[in-house]
Amino acid sequence: QVQLVESGGGLVQAGGSLRLSCAASGRTFSSYAMGWFRQAPGKEREFVAAISSSGGYRYYADSVKGRFTVSRDNAKNTVYLQMNSLKPEDTAVYYCAAKVTYSGSVYYTGTRYDYWGQGTQVTVSS
Numbered sequence: 629q630v631q632l633v634e635s636g637g638g639l640v641q642a643g644g645s646l647r648l649s650c651a652a653s654g655r656t657f658s659s660y661a662m663g664w665f666r667q668a669p670g671k672e673r674e675f676v677a678a679i680s681s682s683g684g685y686r687y688y689a690d691s692v693k694g695r696f697t698v699s700r701d702n703a704k705n706t707v708y709l710q711m712n713s714l715k716p717e718d719t720a721v722y723y724c725a726a727k728v729t730y731s732g733s734v735y736y737t738g739t740r741y742d743y744w745g746q747g748t749q750v751t752v753s754s
Contacts, residue, residue, distance in 0.1 A: 630654050630743040632724050637748030640714055644752070648709040650724030650745055657705040658682070661727045661735055664698060664709045666720035666750075676722070677709060678734040687734045692718075714752045721747040 631653040640646055652660065663678040677698040678687045686698050695714075700707040707724060725741035735741065 630660070630726055630728075632726060632743055632745035634722065634724050634745045634748040637722060637750045639751045639753065642714060642716055642752055642754050644714050645710070645712045646714065646750060648711065648722055648724075648748060648750070650707045650709075652705045652707070652726060654705070656728075658702040659728060659730060661729045661731075661733060662698075662700060662707040663725045663727070663735060663738075663741060664707075664722060665725060665738055666718075666722045667747075668717075668720040671720075673723070673738055675736045675738065678736055679707065680732045680734050681729060682732060685732060685734050687736055689736075711750070714750075716752045716754045719750060719752050721749050723747045 634650045636648040664676040667673040679698045697710040724745045726743040727741045
């Protein structure tokens with residue numbers, strides 16, 4: 629069983645930055661592909677960013693490309709989401725997710741993931 633704990637959310641003005649962290653339990657973090665998703669009130673969950681188990685491949689939603697950066701530190705069992713130039717439409721609960729895999733793939737479909745965190749709220753004021 630893998631436990632994921634997100635942190636780093638908060639209230640920020642438009643144009644500002646936040647860095648989310650997701651700490652994972654377990655000793656095999658380097659075999660997890662990781663993803664970030666978000667869900668705004670009244671909307672469906674949507675993909676934000678994904679990173680392969682080694683960190684060599686990254687994939688972003690068009691809406692965040694050029695503003696958000698996903699990274700990971702396998703020694704610390706942690707994945708990060710650096711969010712710059714935030715917009716009010718980025719307001720949502722952000723979730724990290726883990727998929728056990730031995731491939732170098734990234735995954736942008738939520739149903740492919742095995743474990744989810746509890747989420748952290750990000751609010752961007754205009």
